[in-house]
Amino acid sequence: DTAVSQTPKYLVTQMGNDKSIKCEQNLGHDTMYWYKQDSKKFLKIMFSYNNKELIINETVPNRFSPKSPDKAHLNLHINSLELGDSAVYFCASSRDPGSGNTIYFGEGSWLTVV
Amino acid sequence: GQNIDQPTEMTATEGAIVQINCTYQTSGFNGLFWYQQHAGEAPTFLSYNVLDGLEEKGRFSSFLSRSKGYSYLLLKELQMKDSASYLCAVNEGNNDMRFGAGTRLTVKP
Numbered sequence: 001d002t003a004v005s006q007t008p009k010y011l012v013t014q015m016g017n018d019k020s021i022k023c024e025q026n027l028g029h030d031t032m033y034w035y036k037q038d039s040k041k042f043l044k045i046m047f048s049y050n051n052k053e054l055i056i057n058e059t060v061p062n063r064f065s066p067k068s069p070d071k072a073h074l075n076l077h078i079n080s081l082e083l084g085d086s087a088v089y090f091c092a093s094s095r096d097p098g099s100g101n102t103i104y105f106g107e108g109s110w111l112t113v114v
Numbered sequence: 115g116q117n118i119d120q121p122t123e124m125t126a127t128e129g130a131i132v133q134i135n136c137t138y139q140t141s142g143f144n145g146l147f148w149y150q151q152h153a154g155e156a157p158t159f160l161s162y163n164v165l166d167g168l169e170e171k172g173r174f175s176s177f178l179s180r181s182k183g184y185s186y187l188l189l190k191e192l193q194m195k196d197s198a199s200y201l202c203a204v205n206e207g208n209n210d211m212r213f214g215a216g217t218r219l220t221v222k223p
Contacts, residue, residue: 031209041199041216043157048209055209090156094211102147103203103211105156 003027004106006091012112013081020077021109023091031055032074033092033103034066043090049074081113118214120202125220126192134187134217136202144205148176148187151199151216160200161187189219197221 006023013019025032034046048056052068063079078085091106118138126132138146145164149157163169163178163185175188187200199216206212 033209033211035213041151041218043201043213043216045210045212050209101205102159102162105158107156 004091004093004104006089006106006109008109009107010110010112012114015081015083015113017081018077018079019081019111020075021089021091021111022073022075023106024073025091025093025104025106026072027093027104029093029095029104030071031094032068032071033094034074034076035090035092035105036060037088037090037108039087047074047076078111083113086111086113118202118204118212120200120214120217122215123218123220125222126189128192128194128221128223130192131188131190132192132219134189134200134202134219136185136187136214138183138185138202138204138214140204140206140212142206142208142210143180144207146176146178146185147203147205147211148174148185149201149203149213151201153198157201192221194221194223 004025031050033048035043037043046060047066049068051071065077068074088108090108092103094103095101120136148160150160151157161176168177173190178185199218201216202214
């Protein structure tokens with residue numbers, strides 16, 4: 001039933017580890033996103049994909065690598081985790097990025113790096 | 115660059131009306147959105163404006179002036195459950211939706 005689902009919801013891990021967050025949408029949307037929300041609640045775009053193709057790649061460290069095996073999935077892999085990576089990561093999707101097409105968010109993945 | 119500015123915090127009384135302002139300077143414009151986010155939850159869509167003017171949706175209304183780079187969200191008959199963060203977002207085109215830092219609204223009895 002869930003439109004945009006991401007796993008895991010909570011993740012606590014040590015510095016230096018590599019972790020992945022998975023995301024799937026069953027809305028038939030062409031575009032998927034990863035957003036990062038830090039402790040100040042600022043929601044910042046990291047990546048967007050349209051039909052498996054990378055469209056936006058903001059200035060995030062190259063330790064972050066998105067992978068889109070098909071247009072319904074966009075996974076986020078993070079290498080060599082650092083304390084500053086602690087945040088909530090939201091996956092989202094939308095139809096064609098024309099006007100009026102709102103973004104639907106997943107429930108978020110709370111990442112804590114210790 | 116791009117800037118989307120909104121007040122950090124606001125407080126209002128149950129039953130009252132509150133207006134949350136948003137000003138923006140972005141490289142492109144393909145519509146302005148307002149989202150509501152309760153603590154610990156994902157943002158959810160509230161309203162959308164692409165043409166100048168007021169869009170009304172029950173207790174919530176949103177206004178846009180493209181020439182001024184300005185929008186507001188108006189919440190009427192405030193309820194305790196309206197306590198949340200309200201995020202202004204601009205669709206810049208090209209799969210690019212940019213968010214402001216959000217306004218945390220506290221509704222008091």
